[in-house]
Amino acid sequence: MSIPQAPSPPHRNHILAALPQADYDRLAPHLEQIELPLGRILYPADGLINYAYFPTHAMISLVSQQPDGATVEVGLTGFEGMTAISLVLGVDRSPHQCIVQINDGGIRARADVIMEEFKRGGALHDLLLRYAQSLLQQVSQIAACNRLHSVEERLARWLLMSHDRCICDELPLTHEFISQMLGVRRAGVTTAALALQAEGFIHYTRGRITIKDRPGLEDFACACYPILKAEFDRLPAGTQNAGGGLDDRHIDECAPTH
Amino acid sequence: MSIPQAPSPPHRNHILAALPQADYDRLAPHLEQIELPLGRILYPADGLINYAYFPTHAMISLVSQQPDGATVEVGLTGFEGMTAISLVLGVDRSPHQCIVQINDGGIRARADVIMEEFKRGGALHDLLLRYAQSLLQQVSQIAACNRLHSVEERLARWLLMSHDRCICDELPLTHEFISQMLGVRRAGVTTAALALQAEGFIHYTRGRITIKDRPGLEDFACACYPILKAEFDRLPAGTQNAGGGLDDRHIDECAPTH
DNA sequence: GTTCGTCTGTACGCGACCGCACAAAAATTA
């Protein structure tokens, strides 16, 4: 079933890293290190949740799909979280399509394993609920942003949020892909990306966007970004890091390169 | 502190109604019946959560406020839920402003009372988490709707959602108020409302909107509404209604009049 | 009845984004 080849802590995933040793040890035999290749759909919209994924430096989009085929990203998960939070909220189906936007590794565990540990009411219980709260806040802010801000501003915000969750400055993203996340025309993304490039914030070639000037991008993005970032930063500390002898330095070391 | 004048079940609030008798009895001494007058702000944005509110037929908006003062509603709570779900997700502040849009009564309990019962891990624990999931899904759908649909379509959806949560066909709402919920100009609401009135779906005079043709409104609204409605309907049944001798008929009787 | 404040109807120019469409450029394959 599950291949117990999980690495020992320290973990790059902040939820796993924040588990006390005893709690982690219970989980460890069921953790499985896997690749999260670009474009992989972890759950289709309304799909059954068989596994929960703890990304390391992969970036995973939560996408709302409309009956007419239109898509918009409503949330975004990286090393700070876990996919399929619905699981612990009492539902075994993901309301969002979850798709890997930036590939990297991750750890997965079967849904029933997570549920069992969650129901113990220990650290994982509190950590996952705290993450659910963070996600709710994130989705709320994105809901407002979708209504109020321009494509250029939202593109800047989106690039920053992706950058926060991966290790490199070069993101493998086509305009087409981004347009589906922002819920706009592909041509709209091209125009916005040209503007950001003209300002010197980014540089891109076919399918690769490089962040050149992060502070500039931050200035340019809408006020949603600092709000989203603040919650993102609050997360690992806000949870009670019971610290089962974990090496926090390692986590810092893996922070985005900016 | 809390005045134990709570009515015995059956409750109009579905979460309280779904509690087994024993769980309810523990809570009962701390429940307090109160008025929720129109416009009352239960929590400001980022405000401390002192009480949790269980609406009966009041409708409460979760509003995201931007630093520049712009506002958009990102979610909406009625008799199916509880305000300040953040509480049980490990945070004692509400990320949203919560404001009473349609006045009616409600039950409130101090935050620490809810937390204590939640931590017992019984029915309230599961019911509230299930509701948190529903809220997450609602906010996600609204995030997409904000991006993809016209003011007219969203107004129709919004009226329907409000109507689902209150007992009467006449809603006390000004265009100005609605514009802040939809995140559009007041004049934009006027135009959209005129269109809906011309179709015969609604009728309104100063500060009062009457639903005249609900099926027509449903046809007109965007596809988000049926999705949101399905989750709304799923809620009370989806939770394990352990039914401590509660009178479910009473609840049905109080369902929206459509 | 008169006054006043609130709410609603309407107008106008403007910018953002849409749908559509096509060409150019870069990568991939033959």
Place this chain on the structure above:
DNA sequence: TAATTTTTGTGCGGTCGCGTACAGACGAAC
């Protein structure tokens, strides 16, 4: 090298919603 596919750049008319502004209409208070 040539052919093909994918990705990006660009244009154009149309629509939606914005910001602003003002007038009319209704209801409450005096």
